[in-house]
Amino acid sequence: MAKVLVLNASYEPLNITSWRRAAVLLIKGKAEQVEHNGKLIYSDFNLPTVIRLRHFVRVPYKEIPLTRRNILHRDSHACQYCGYTGEDLTLDHVIPRSRGGGDTWENMVTACVRCNVKKGSRTPQEAHMLLFHQPRKPYSSLYFEVSKHLKSGLHQEWQKYIIGL
Structure with missing residues (x-):
């Protein structure tokens, strides 16, 4: 089933939803289509891959669990x-x-x-072992879900809306 990236009115990524839910938001006029993959749902209704909400939605910050x-x-x-x-x-x-x-x-x-x-119980410098990537806290919980789609080769058009991937 096709997934759709939902952007806030400010183009900030909010969520990933199903194409059906995205189509409902488009039909109701609550969102506008930003990207599509060329496939059609109906004769002149493209299957969206990125939509943007027409009104800004305030989302509370959610801490990502360290697991x-x-x-x-x-x-x-x-x-x-x-x-x-x-x-x-x-x-x-x-x-x-x-x-x-x-x-x-x-x-x-x-x-x-x-x-x-x-x-062992040394730092990487003391052990002469370099890290490929410096560890950092992910930007948002959406980061994990979006990065799975991008790493699998799906939805490359999402890349320009995601900072830090």
Whole structure:
């Protein structure tokens, strides 16, 4: 089933919805079509891939939970030291807990067992191990869902509406 990116009136990504829900918003005049993929729902009604709400909707900030699954997704299920992409990945503290490093988005990365053991209770600089990407907190919870679609090759037209991917 086709998914549609919903933008606020300010072009800020709000949500991902089904094409049916997007069509209803368009028909009711609550949204306008920004992008489409050329497929038709009806004779002169294109299947939308990006819509924009006509009126601004205030959305409260929602904290993204720091979980193993979310860290693995942020790091693309790959070791941040060697690039290994297998089943037996662990989480590594960039600044070890024994040195005061905490459980934060900016201090935790995905690592394979081999690299995690090699690094031990040292910092990456002390272990002479460079990180592929500096760990950071994701911009929004929508980041995870959108990045899945973009990494799978679907909906590349969403890229220009997403900052930081």
